[in-house]
Amino acid sequence: MRRHYEFEGIAEDELASGPHRQFARWFAEAAAGELHEPNAMVVSTADAAGRPSSRTVLLKGYDERGFVFFTNYGSRKAREIAANPHVSLLFPWYPLARQVVVTGTADRVDPLETAVYFRSRPYGSQIGAWASEQSAVAASRADLDAAYARMAARFPEGEPVPVPPHWGGFRVTARTVEFWQGRANRLHDRLRYVRTGGVGEGDSGWRVERLCP
Incomplete structure (x- = not known):
């Protein structure tokens, strides 16, 4: 089951001046290839008792402020x-x-930012956001389909669909951003940006460290 990596590595002097610039480089390279949904990411959270959970979510935006995704605010x-x-x-x-591994803290985005993104979604996805009580137990698939049909009747296609009050975005403000590149003999390159300054200080507010693989 082992695979020997034969890719070129990445050195400290090849990194961008900040993690978000470096992420933009790698994201562009991932998007330029045949990689399916390069914006798919695993979001891991933990409850108040420290019990973890993970799921795949689509990244919908990123800049120096952080990484943005959208969800039902009632979801797990x-x-x-x-x-x-x-x-x-x-x-x-x-x-x-x-x-790429990001650690940080998540905060809700501004409702206006949520509204702008929601209006860009396909009609079916807008209705789905109204119909699904995400993470709640569903009695059956038929109940889900019936809920969708009710919402589609309430908000007919071609008319504006309002943003559900229980739906919106989160922005993850990064504390660390690690770039991992597979190398031969399991001696992978792991270069991690660590925040040393406050949000808004730009590229100067980070240091880079190399981790052993």
Whole structure:
């Protein structure tokens, strides 16, 4: 089951001046290839007792402020973030033998930002956000389909669909961002940016350290 990586590594002097610039480089390279959904990431949270959970979510935006995704605020991940805002994001770009791991804290985005994104979603996804009580127990698939049908009747296609009050975005403000590149003999390159300054200080507020694989 072992695979020997034969990819070029990454050195400290090849890194961008800050983690978000470096992420933009690697994300562009992942998107340029045949990688399916390069914006898919594993979001890991923990409840107030420290019990973890993970799920795959789509990244919908990133900049120097952080990494943004959207969800139902009644979902398990949202409830856990409310109790414990510390989260981890993992981008598993396996065909490139690359991973990016982000640790930080999550906060709700501004409702206006949520509204702008919600309006960009396909009609079916907008209705789905109304119909699904995410993470709640469903009696059957038929009940889910019936809920969708009710919401579609309430908000017909072609008319504006309002943002559900229970739905919105989170922005993860990074504390560390690790760039992992697979190398031969399991001597992988692991270069991690660690925040040393406050949010808004730009690239100067980070240091880079190399981790043993």
